[in-house]
Amino acid sequence: MKIQLIGKNALVGASTGGIGYGVATVLAECGANVTLMARNEAKLKKAVELLPAVHNEQSHSYLVVDFLEYEKYRQRISEFVQRNPIDILINNTNGPKPGTALNMDMASYQTAFDLLFKTVCETTTLVLPHMIAKKQGRIINVSSITIKEPSASLVLSNTIRSATAAWAKTLSKEVASYNITVNTILTGYFDTERISHLINEEASLGILTTEEIRKKREAHVPMKRLGKPEEYGHLVAFLASEYAAYLTGANIPLDGGLLNNV
Structure with missing residues (x-):
């Protein structure tokens, strides 16, 4: 089975590194025209230059946006989409700050x-x-x-991502007759800057070192390792392809077997 996405236009959020860039790279390898979104233009330029091109008509671009500035983001993305129709949308953002239910305020x-x-x-x-x-x-x-098994230190992610997944499930039913699929990937531990940041936050408590925390996380995963961004990209490419035309409204764990409550 070879996935071909030639002629498809993909928009990938938070894609200068980590999972986003892993996804963008694999989509590009499958022939898609990829637009990267992030807030750092220097990183975007470098990331676009490194994306592979497998055929002559393939082209990649970027859009500078800050997901944390919603009104500015709304304006930029609206202007972009009016000029650039999208066939494959990867909704990915930077994660919210960690914290517990008791120490989080309403503004957060x-x-x-x-x-x-x-x-x-x-x-x-x-x-x-x-x-x-x-x-x-x-x-x-x-x-x-964490929308299936909430983490005590990630209350914002637990809460809001659950709402987003419910919305996506609802939407999937409304657009299915147009051959539009809507799926959600439930991410486990991946070797990215995000998980390094969370490990550093935990290490700041002074109980365990960053190395000890990382090894503890790896040991907790049945596969005894963190995921690779390109492995994430392989699942996304499948979901973006015609091979997944009958798969919609799903919450798909990608976690090395970590999730217990499926």
């Missing part, structure tokens, strides 16, 4: 809602008219296994 919940729900909803709503007219499209949401 609102910031996380704007980041993890409103940007996803806004972007998806904007790309749907093209997909509906074409009667084909792929919407893939990057989420977390």
Whole structure:
């Protein structure tokens, strides 16, 4: 089975590194034209230059946005989508700050809602008219296994990502007749800057070192390792392809077997 995405236009959020860049790279390897989104233009330029091109007409680009500035983001993405129809949307953002339910204030919940729900909803709503007219499209949401098994230190992610997954399931039923699929990936432990940041936050408590925390996480995964960003990209490429045309409304764990509550 060889996945071909030639002629498809993909938009990938938070894609200068980590899971986002792993996804963008694999989509490019499959022939898609990829647009990267992130807030650091220097990193975006470098990332675009490194994306592979497998055929002459393939082209890649970038869009400078900050997911944490919702109103500016809404304006930028609206202007972009009007000029650039999207066939494959990867809803991925930077994660909200860690913290527990007892130490989080209402402003933090609102910031996380704007980041993890409103940007996803806004972007998806904007790309749907093209997909509906074409009667084909792929919407893939990057989420977390914490919506199934909440983490005590990630209350914002637990809460808002759960709402986003419920919205995505609802949407999947409404657009299925147009051959548009909507799926959500429940992310486990991947070797990225995000997990390094979370490990550093935990290490700051002074109980365990960063190395001890990392080894503890690896030992907790049945496969005894962290995931690789390119492995994430392989699943996304499958979901973006015609091979996954009958798969929609799913919450798919990608976690090395970590999740217990499926």
